[in-house]
Amino acid sequence: MSFFRNQFANVVEWQEFREDMIFYKWHNNEIKKGSKLIIRPGQDAIFYNNGRIEGVFKDEGTYDVESQIIPFLSTLKGFKFGFNSGMRVEVLFVNTKEFTVKWGTRNAINIPAPGLPGGMPIRANGTFQFKVNDYISLIDKIAGVRARYLVDDVKLRITSILDPLLMKWITREGKDMFNLQANSFDISKGIKEDLDMQLIESGLTITGFHVMSFNYPKEIQDMISKAASHGMVGDVDKYQRISMIDGMSSGKMTSGGAASDVAGMMMGMNMANQMMNQMNQPNPNQAQPNQAPPTPAPPSNSNSLSIPNFCPNCGTKTNGANFCGNCGHKLN
CATH class of the missing domain: 2.60.20 (Gamma-B Crystallin; domain 1)
Structure with missing residues (x-):
């Protein structure tokens, strides 16, 4: 008083x-x-x-x-x-309203990945929602020493602990490092629970956390896109031929000087060789050029059917002759 x-x-x-x-x-x-x-x-x-x-x-x-x-x-x-x-x-x-805040990783997070000794640098961004839910804790931890409290104060606190939480939930249960977006729901759910435990003592609660996208380095993203293209085409040789044809038709292969001309000529020769090899492959429906024609069967002797086995004049065996060897009688 x-x-x-x-x-x-x-x-x-x-x-x-x-x-x-x-x-x-x-x-x-x-x-x-x-x-x-x-x-x-x-x-x-x-x-x-x-x-x-x-x-x-x-x-x-x-x-x-x-x-x-x-x-x-x-x-x-x-x-x-x-x-x-x-x-x-x-x-x-x-x-009393629910606040929505956009977040993004301040630095790339090096996620352990097979074949990359230093890890794969990944960035991520998204949103989170929070609200006040415990006035006693809010007064005890924050309002007792501060005259006001802003959303940016909460965002700063969240982003300071977000990187290790992303590392924890991305690497959990051996998730595919090249397809993290497919696991974004599980990753977001785990991070939300951990963040809520961090803020609950201050009278705040995390009502939602969402990862909108994961961003890979350009080299890794190009590799992922190329692998996806190969998978869609199915035939790598066909994909290469299509790429060369597209490059020549667009004029991209004619503007690089002598080196570009040589590269274009070599790729053209490669395509020609592939076409010749395909043309030279044997067709099972055609006869081979070196294959000898089938030998025709000898014509049958129609006269041999009319020669008797024995001479009708003297009874001597004819042995297939046209005249009898004993009496000279004509047999056919």
């Missing part, structure tokens, strides 16, 4: 409201007789004395402190304003 003279009633309200302000501490030392409390949408007003919460008021509107607020204060409900006395109590206004 304190005593004063010639002091007028005051208005207890959030005088410096900002969308990015988490809480605001009313800065006057005393609430005088006839004072009014103004609570706007999205605000809670907390009366506390010596670190102890006396009352929390959440409904928007304008209230008479003496008749509508003091009767609900836990230890000050019997307070009576005197002619020269005021009530010494602190009022904290809290922004």
Whole structure:
């Protein structure tokens, strides 16, 4: 309590409201007789004395402190304003909305990866959401020593511990380093739980955490894109021929001087050789050029069918001759 003279009633309200302000501490030392409390949408007003919460008021509107607020204060409900006395109590206004913050890694994170001794440098970005959920812890840890608290203060605290959490959840359970986006949901969920444990003691809670994208170094990204292209084409030789044809048709291979001309000529010869090899491969539906034609079967002797086995004149065996060897008789 304190005593004063010639002091007028005051208005207890959030005088410096900002969308990015988490809480605001009313800065006057005393609430005088006839004072009014103004609570706007999205605000809670907390009366506390010596670190102890006396009352929390959440409904928007304008209230008479003496008749509508003091009767609900836990230890000050019997307070009576005197002619020269005021009530010494602190009022904290809290922004009750959910805040959404964009984040990004300040430095590349070297993630262990097979074949890369120094690790793979990865950057990431996304958003997280938070809100105030425990007024006692908020006053005890933050509001007790600060007059206001901004979203940037929370963002700074989050980003200071985000890199090791990303390292932890990216490398967990052997995730594919070249396809982290497919595991972004599990990574985000794990980081959200860890961040919530870090902030809960300050009266804040993480309501959401999302990884929007992972960014690889340009060399790694080019390698991933090329591997994806090969996978879509399927035939690497076909992919190379298509690439060369596209390069020549677009004129990109004709503007590099002698070296470019030689490279273009060599690639053209390579394509020609491949085409000749394909043309020279045997076709199973065509006859081989060195294959001898099939030998025709000897014509059958129709006369041999009319020669008798024995001469009809003398009875001597004919042996297939046209004339009998004994009597000279013609047999056919």
